[in-house]
Amino acid sequence: MDNEGLSSFEIAQAQLDTVAEMLHLDPGIHAILRVPMRELHVSIPVSMDNGEVKVFEGFRVQYNNARGPFKGGIRFHPEETIDTIRALAAWMTWKCAVVDIPFGGGKGGVICNPKEMSNCEVERLSRGYIDAIWEFIGPDRDIPAPDVYTNPQVMAWMMDEYSKLKGCSSPAVITGKPLCLGGSAGRGDATARGGLYTIVEAAKHLNIDLSAATVAVEGYGNAGSNIAILMNSILGSKIVAVSDSKGGVHNVHGLDPDKVLRHKMETGSVINYSEAENLSNEELLESAIDILCPAALENTITQSNASKIRAKMIAELANGPTTPEADEVLYDNGVFVIPDFLCNAGGVTCSYFEWVQNIHNYYWEEEEVHQRLNKKMAKAFQDVLSESLERKVSMRIAAYLVAVARVVEAMKARGWV
Numbered sequence: 380m381d382n383e384g385l386s387s388f389e390i391a392q393a394q395l396d397t398v399a400e401m402l403h404l405d406p407g408i409h410a411i412l413r414v415p416m417r418e419l420h421v422s423i424p425v426s427m428d429n430g431e432v433k434v435f436e437g438f439r440v441q442y443n444n445a446r447g448p449f450k451g452g453i454r455f456h457p458e459e460t461i462d463t464i465r466a467l468a469a470w471m472t473w474k475c476a477v478v479d480i481p482f483g484g485g486k487g488g489v490i491c492n493p494k495e496m497s498n499c500e501v502e503r504l505s506r507g508y509i510d511a512i513w514e515f516i517g518p519d520r521d522i523p524a525p526d527v528y529t530n531p532q533v534m535a536w537m538m539d540e541y542s543k544l545k546g547c548s549s550p551a552v553i554t555g556k557p558l559c560l561g562g563s564a565g566r567g568d569a570t571a572r573g574g575l576y577t578i579v580e581a582a583k584h585l586n587i588d589l590s591a592a593t594v595a596v597e598g599y600g601n602a603g604s605n606i607a608i609l610m611n612s613i614l615g616s617k618i619v620a621v622s623d624s625k626g627g628v629h630n631v632h633g634l635d636p637d638k639v640l641r642h643k644m645e646t647g648s649v650i651n652y653s654e655a656e657n658l659s660n661e662e663l664l665e666s667a668i669d670i671l672c673p674a675a676l677e678n679t680i681t682q683s684n685a686s687k688i689r690a691k692m693i694a695e696l697a698n699g700p701t702t703p704e705a706d707e708v709l710y711d712n713g714v715f716v717i718p719d720f721l722c723n724a725g726g727v728t729c730s731y732f733e734w735v736q737n738i739h740n741y742y743w744e745e746e747e748v749h750q751r752l753n754k755k756m757a758k759a760f761q762d763v764l765s766e767s768l769e770r771k772v773s774m775r776i777a778a779y780l781v782a783v784a785r786v787v788e789a790m791k792a793r794g795w796v
């Protein structure tokens with residue numbers, strides 16, 4: 380629940396409802412798009428290291444496959460809920476459509492805390508999850524990938540388990556794999572790099588000099604740490620504050636994002652980094668910076684803090700960081716938001732490249748991946764910006780208008796409606 384009492388999926392549905400009205404969607408099409416096509420609820424028994432068997436609850440939501448196989452990550456999180464996975468699966472549908480890749484949307488999750496599990500326990504859980512859902516996934520059915528607290532190693536175990544069950548090597552069933560197993564060059568930082576390309580486009584539109592810009596990053600996982608590193612090293616932007624689930628650090632003269640990451644790897648958090656002062660997540664969100672990158676979980680920017688945000692631009696690398704009420708406040712205050720399923724679509728776009736390379740069994744150089752990613756992200760950004768300027772709506776509504784129209788076009792062409 381966000382602080383306005385809406386669940387993530389209710390937010391996703393409310394966003395769709397707004398756009399359905401603007402697009403004069405046929406009520407039948409709207410009804411199909413409001414709910415997932417299929418949901419799998421599974422129980423995964425895992426032998427723990429102490430000899431006990433623990434049964435974990437897992438989900439896979441297959442939201443819509445009008446444009447191609449379902450696609451989306453798998454989260455391992457102690458507070459996972461089916462509601463969040465539904466919302467994330469819906470957002471994957473719009474994400475794949477807005478960057479125009481031939482996939483539908485899905486998402487998976489297991490309620491667990493991998494931080495408190497051994498490597499062997501995480502491996503058995505990863506394999507058990509695939510044992511439970513393997514008949515419903517596949518390179519032309521549903522292609523999972525990493526998400527919160529899952530990584531290339533987890534993808535490797537899952538791909539291996541699926542390949543064993545199928546009796547043949549099947550790298551294209553899952554993306555975000557290690558390079559030695561058919562992963563793509565450039566997939567590791569693709570979410571952040573894709574976000575960077577949209578920030579560059581937005582800065583051109585807003586006339587912001589990124590080499591002089593100050594940046595705060597909320598969340599220092601894969602997307603957050605990489606956006607800090609890339610913005611600093613490629614654009615010369617100054618990273619003045621970063622945070623994680625334990626708190627944040629800031630330094631008005633700029634942080635060295637690589638050093639902060641090393642500190643986090645050694646100590647488990649960015650807090651108490653020696654060349655900075657600690658600050659709270661709330662203070663980070665409200666600090667006087669040019670660009671704010673929420674890169675953690677859902678519902679970070681809410682009605683209670685939106686009016687205090689001083690950034691000119693928000694680049695949403697997380698999924699669902701802003702509530703609808705907060706969105707209105709930001710729009711009224713003239714804060715330019717690059718909405719989540721556009722800003723963070725670089726990950727799945729590179730996943731698409733990985734899938735293409737797996738199917739062709741021919742691998743691209745990193746430079747080629749970057750160029751193709753840049754082209755896709757810049758085009759998606761410009762499509763959304765044009766819609767936003769033409770219709771005089773926020774970038775989020777514009778992104779929905781572009782994405783939903785593409786999904787509807789595919790549904791109609793298939794004769795579903």
Ligand code: GLU
Nearest residue numbers: 451452524526726727730
């Ligand atoms: N989990 C990432 C996302 O939310 C990537 C999904 C994928 O690569 O399929 O976009």
